[in-house]
Structure formats: C-alpha cells, structure tokens
Amino acid sequence: MSTAMNFGTKSFQPRPPDKGSFPLDHLGECKSFKEKFMKCLYDNHFENALCRNESKEYLECRMERKLMLPEPLEKLGFGDLIAGKSEAKK
Amino acid sequence: MGGLWHPGWRRVAFCGWRWIHPGSPARAAERVEPFLRPEWSGTGGPERGLRWLGTWKHCILPARHPALQPPRRPKSSDPFTRAHVEEWRRRNKTTLTYLAAVAVAMLGASYAAVPLYRLYCQTTGLGGSAVAGHVSDQIENMVPVKDRILKISFNADVHASLQWNFRPQQTEIYVVPGETALAFYRAKNPTDKPIIGISTYNVVPFEAGQYFNKIQCFCFEEQRLNPQEEVDMPVFFYIDPEFAEDPRMINVDLITLSYTFFEAKGGHTLPVPGYN
Numbered sequence: 001m002s003t004a005m006n007f008g009t010k011s012f013q014p015r016p017p018d019k020g021s022f023p024l025d026h027l028g029e030c031k032s033f034k035e036k037f038m039k040c041l042y043d044n045h046f047e048n049a050l051c052r053n054e055s056k057e058y059l060e061c062r063m064e065r066k067l068m069l070p071e072p073l074e075k076l077g078f079g080d081l082i083a084g085k086s087e088a089k090k
Numbered sequence: 091m092g093g094l095w096h097p098g099w100r101r102v103a104f105c106g107w108r109w110i111h112p113g114s115p116a117r118a119a120e121r122v123e124p125f126l127r128p129e130w131s132g133t134g135g136p137e138r139g140l141r142w143l144g145t146w147k148h149c150i151l152p153a154r155h156p157a158l159q160p161p162r163r164p165k166s167s168d169p170f171t172r173a174h175v176e177e178w179r180r181r182n183k184t185t186l187t188y189l190a191a192v193a194v195a196m197l198g199a200s201y202a203a204v205p206l207y208r209l210y211c212q213t214t215g216l217g218g219s220a221v222a223g224h225v226s227d228q229i230e231n232m233v234p235v236k237d238r239i240l241k242i243s244f245n246a247d248v249h250a251s252l253q254w255n256f257r258p259q260q261t262e263i264y265v266v267p268g269e270t271a272l273a274f275y276r277a278k279n280p281t282d283k284p285i286i287g288i289s290t291y292n293v294v295p296f297e298a299g300q301y302f303n304k305i306q307c308f309c310f311e312e313q314r315l316n317p318q319e320e321v322d323m324p325v326f327f328y329i330d331p332e333f334a335e336d337p338r339m340i341n342v343d344l345i346t347l348s349y350t351f352f353e354a355k356g357g358h359t360l361p362v363p364g365y366n
Contacts, residue, residue: 012296017304021311024321034274034322038259047264048271049234055272059326068306074230076305077270077328 023067030061056081229305234268235334245348246275252353253281254315259322268331270305275323275349279315286314288354294346297338301330302345312354 025031037054044050056078062068073082242265244258259274279285289309293299308323315321325347333339 012292012294012299014290014292014309015304016310017307019306022306022308022324022326024308024313024315024323026316026319026321028321031322034324037272038274041260041263045264046260046262049264049266049269052269055270058272058324076326077229077232079230 019069019071022062025062025065025067029065030058030067033058033061052078052081229270229328232268232328232331234266235331236266238334239264239266240329240333240342241344242271242273243344243346244273244275245346247348247350249350249352252285252287252351254279254285254287254351256349256351265329267301267329267333270326270328273325273327273347275308275325276320277313277315277323277351278320279317282317284314284316286312286354287351288312289349289351292348292350294348295342297336298333298342298345301333301336301339302347303328303330309349 033054037051037058040051040054041048048055056073056076059068059076060073063070073079241262243262244260246256246258248254248256255276255278257276259276263271263273265271277287288311291304291307291309293302305326305328307325307327313321313323327347329345
C-alpha cells in the first residue's frame with residue numbers, strides 16, 4: 001500500500017468497485033459453479049477467454065441466490081455470450 | 091548722481107557686463123545689486139526700476155531680485171490645480187479600495203473553494219478522480235482487444251494481527267483488455283472466534299492501476315468469518331480497452347493484483363477511498 005505523502009513519486013490510488021462488494025457466500029451455495037470455473041481455468045492454462053461461460057454461470061448462480069444484485073448480463077460484459085446463445089437456439 | 095550712473099544706464103551697463111561675462115546671474119546680482127537699489131540714486135524709485143525691468147526682459151538679473159519679482163503664490167492655493175489634486179486623490183482612494191476588495195475576495199474564495207469542491211464532487215459523482223465514473227454502458231459496449239494478452243498475477247497478504255489464512259485460488263490469469271474476468275481468493279478462519287476483516291488492494295505497475303476496473307469484489311467492506319469457516323471471495327474485473335492505446339503501457343504485460351486483509355475493530359468504519 002502506498003501513501004501519497006511523497007511529492008513527485010508515483011502513488012497508487014485505490015478506487016472502490018463499481019458495483020460494491022460481493023456478499024460472502026457463507027453457505028457455499030455457488031461452490032459447485034466455482035469449482036467448475038476453476039477446473040476450466042486449470043485445464044486451459046488460465047486463459048480467461050475460454051472460461052467465460054463458466055464465469056457467467058457462476059454469476060448467474062449468485063444472482064439467483066441473492067448473493068449479488070441482479071444485473072442484465074450484457075452490462076457485465078457477457079453480451080457476446082448471450083448473443084451467441086440466442087443464435088444457437090435459433 | 092546722473093549721467094552714466096543713471097538707473098537706466100546702470101542696467102545697460104550691467105547687462106552689457108553680463109553679456110561679456112556669462113555666468114551665474116545670482117552671483118552677479120550680489121555684486122551689482124547695491125548699484126541697483128533705488129536709494130542709490132535720488133531719482134526714480136522702485137516704479138522706475140520696474141519699468142526698466144520690462145525693457146530688459148532678456149536680462150535675467152533684475153528678475154532675481156526678490157523685491158522686483160512678481161509675488162509667487164503656492165501651488166495648492168491656486169483654485170484650478172487644487173481641484174485637480176483633490177480629484178486625483180479621490181480617484182486614487184477609490185482605486186485602492188477596489189484593489190483591496192479584490193484581494194480580500196480572492197482570499198475568501200481560496201477558503202471557500204474547499205467546501206465548494208466537495209459539493210461539486212458530490213453532485214457530479216466524480217469522487218475526487220478526474221475521470222468520470224465507469225458507467226455500466228461502457229462495459230456493455232466495450233470491445234475486447236484480442237491481440238493484446240495480459241497476464242494478471244494475484245497476490246494475497248494478511249496483516250500480522252489477523253489470523254486468517256488468505257490466499258488466491260489461481261496464481262495467474264490471462265486476459266485481454268475489454269474482457270471481463272473472474273478470479274477467486276479463499277479465506278479461512280482457523281480460530282475459535284469470529285473475526286471481522288477488511289481489505290484493500292494494490293495494483294502494480296501504478297500507471298496500469300488506472301485501467302484496472304473492478305466491477306465487484308470484496309474490498310473496503312467488513313467481511314465476517316465465523317470460527318473454522320472457509321469462504322470463496324470472487325473478484326470481477328476488467329482492464330479498460332484504452333489500455334491498448336496508451337503509449338506508456340506498451341511494455342506492460344504483467345499486472346499484479348495484491349489484496350491485503352486487516353482486522354476490523356468492531357464499530358469502526360474505514361473511509362472508502364474517494365471523496366466522502
């Protein structure tokens with residue numbers, strides 16, 4: 001943590017998160033989704049682009065269990081996944 | 091005495107003398123003055139002297155004689171210039187008053203600026219940062235920059251007095267700017283008492299930190315862990331797509347996100363960074 005007391009030196013300014021803080025998942029309700037996501041990451045050498053479906057499912061689980069404020073998935077950056085799914089359904 | 095020492099002739103003689111001997115007329119006056127006194131000659135008198143003064147205008151000497159000069163009045167008593175001086179003084183006074191008022195107003199403005207800026211930040215929601223807040227529309231519309239792969243590595247720290255086991259669940263993750271990503275930390279409370287922790291984060295390098303946007307995480311709020319409880323703590327973030335266009339970030343391929351947990355004393359609220 002850096003304090004901004006030194007004039008002229010670069011310092012880090014922490015910013016609060018946009019949507020606030022995740023409530024803690026005390027009961028482990030979304031643990032299975034998390035495990036799926038972590039496994040996907042391990043298998044794909046930690047590439048996030050390949051595991052976005054799993055992360056979307058984890059966030060959906062949270063929203064269902066009231067552990068996260070429900071938000072349309074497009075606003076969370078999953079717009080392309082939604083569009084892909086609706087195209088596949090057609 | 092008449093003849094050459096007649097007063098008129100006296101002046102001619104003196105002026106001629108002066109013409110030959112240019113110099114300080116005052117000194118000459120001292121020498122010649124006795125000859126020019128009216129009582130020197132029985133004839134004439136002061137009027138005659140004055141009359142002759144007129145004929146010898148270019149001859150300075152007589153003009154210096156105090157008795158022969160027109161009485162000089164002091165400048166301030168002259169009604170014309172007195173009004174001018176008064177006017178200037180009044181104008182100077184008003185100008186000075188205006189200047190003093192401006193100076194005091196500037197001083198007051200510098201003191202008033204602090205609460206005014208606070209008000210401005212609250213209304214516009216800028217929160218002390220020059221960049222307007224990241225709106226969710228931006229997330230919706232952002233396009234991932236697929237050719238720039240960044241490695242985000244995770245670090246977890248705990249304050250010495252906090253007895254949690256806190257660690258990341260993945261060592262690194264590869265993302266591209268403009269793509270939202272999810273990462274997990276795990277925290278366990280091995281003690282027999284519930285402990286409340288509060289965390290903050292740090293991003294290295296500092297310049298890249300401004301592009302690191304967290305949509306949701308677990309920082310800056312008190313998190314309570316019951317005895318022997320273990321929880322997963324997710325961090326949902328993205329790197330701003332403008333990262334790819336910043337020339338200073340050309341060599342940045344590794345960004346480290348570091349979280350530190352501290353023990354929160356019950357009842358204390360940490361100020362959230364930004365302008366409250």
